[in-house]
Amino acid sequence: MRLGAHVSTAEKFSLSIDRAVEQGCECIQIFANPPQRWNPLVIPESELKLFKEKKEKAGIDPVVIHSIYLINLASENPYFYEQSIKSLIDDMKKASMIGALGVNTHLGSTKGRDFKDVLTKIVLAIKDILAASPDGPYFILENSAGAGHIIGSKFSEIGEIIKAVHSDRVKVCLDTAHSFESGYNLKTAEGLESALDEFEKEIGLEKLVCLHLNDSKTPLGSNRDLHADIGRGEIGLETFRRIVNHPKLKHLSGIIETPNLKGRSDIDDLKILRGLVK
Numbered sequence: 001m002r003l004g005a006h007v008s009t010a011e012k013f014s015l016s017i018d019r020a021v022e023q024g025c026e027c028i029q030i031f032a033n034p035p036q037r038w039n040p041l042v043i044p045e046s047e048l049k050l051f052k053e054k055k056e057k058a059g060i061d062p063v064v065i066h067s068i069y070l071i072n073l074a075s076e077n078p079y080f081y082e083q084s085i086k087s088l089i090d091d092m093k094k095a096s097m098i099g100a101l102g103v104n105t106h107l108g109s110t111k112g113r114d115f116k117d118v119l120t121k122i123v124l125a126i127k128d129i130l131a132a133s134p135d136g137p138y139f140i141l142e143n144s145a146g147a148g149h150i151i152g153s154k155f156s157e158i159g160e161i162i163k164a165v166h167s168d169r170v171k172v173c174l175d176t177a178h179s180f181e182s183g184y185n186l187k188t189a190e191g192l193e194s195a196l197d198e199f200e201k202e203i204g205l206e207k208l209v210c211l212h213l214n215d216s217k218t219p220l221g222s223n224r225d226l227h228a229d230i231g232r233g234e235i236g237l238e239t240f241r242r243i244v245n246h247p248k249l250k251h252l253s254g255i256i257e258t259p260n261l262k263g264r265s266d267i268d269d270l271k272i273l274r275g276l277v278k
Contacts, residue, residue: 001244002026002253003213003273005266006066013047017054023266027210027253029064029104032094036069038083040090048097055099062101062253064140064173064210065091072108073125074118074151084108085125092133101209102138104173107151107161115157122151123164130167138171138209145181145225153182153223159202172207174199176243177214177228180235183221187239196248205248213240213254213273229258230269241276 004025009016009032020028033041055063068087075081091103110118130139141161146153162170176186184198185191199205215233217226231237243249258269 001211001250001277002061003244003256003270004028004060004253005256005258005270006030013043014050014054017051017058017060020060021058024270025060025266027062027064027255028060029066029255029257031068032065032091033068033087035066038068038070038087040087043094045097048094052098062210063098064101064255065095065103067091067103067105071105073122074108074110074113076111081121081125085128088129088139089132092129092137092139095137096134100137102140102169102171104140104142104210106142106144110149110151112149115151115160118151119160119164122161126161126165126170127167130165130169135169138169139167140171140173140209142173142212143175143178143182145178146183146223147181147225150225153178155199155202159204162203162207170207171209172203173210173212174208175212175214176235176239177212177216177233178225180216180220181218181222181224181226185220186243187220187235189242192239192242192246196246208249208252211243211249211252211254213243213256214258215240227257227259229261229264230256230272232261232264237272237276240273244273244276245278 004027006029007016007020009030071084095103144150144152152158180186184195215228215235217228218224219234256269
């Protein structure tokens with residue numbers, strides 16, 4: 001399994017590759033836009049080109065762009081809905097320019113409505129995004145912890161969306177912390193197999209293109225999205241040992257989004273994960 005981390009794109013965009021190399025990343029996730037605002041960041045074409053050149057020279061692959069945090073493709077507010085679509089189109093265009101695997105995003109919240117009542121709206125939004133985006137980058141849906149009626153805590157919801165969009169460009173990123181927090185007991189060997197069986201049934205493992213390797217600060221089924229450093233949370237080291245060596249998962253890339261508490265760094269977490277790989 002290729003291992004990496006979410007890397008800052010502060011200051012010059014291309015410097016994120018330098019940071020990734022320093023941290024020992026083989027793959028990375030980045031923001032291409034400020035995560036807490038709607039207005040897209042204008043990145044000079046020279047920086048996008050330099051990023052791609054550095055990425056290829058360093059052998060960092062894949063690169064995944066994470067969408068901004070404000071996205072809600074189920075929003076009843078026309079402004080938020082349209083801005084979500086525009087932001088994701090901008091991310092997809094930048095993903096194409098830097099040779100990224102794709103754009104990873106959460107879908108948003110139902111705000112208490114039934115999932116069936118927002119499904120059509122989500123599907124139409126994704127179709128619009130794909131139609132306005134260059135061919136190449138995947139549109140990657142991430143499972144959620146389920147807090148605040150966030151869509152995608154159940155594999156069945158993601159599966160329904162993918163089937164309705166009916167595009168080979170729609171893929172999935174599986175987050176270990178979110179899975180555990182939404183009730184999938186990855187902590188036991190049996191629970192991991194059960195979760196993967198359900199993923200295969202509802203989505204299809206061929207749709208899975210990357211993993212977020214995060215421990216969970218909160219217990220099984222908490223529906224609270226709080227990450228912990230690898231081995232310091234409720235999931236534990238033995239589960240990550242099973243995941244990074246699992247025959248159905250070991251060909252994927254694993255990206256950490258850990259909080260680096262009490263002196264821990266991304267370098268430390270990556271070293272721990274590499275030590276688990278057989």
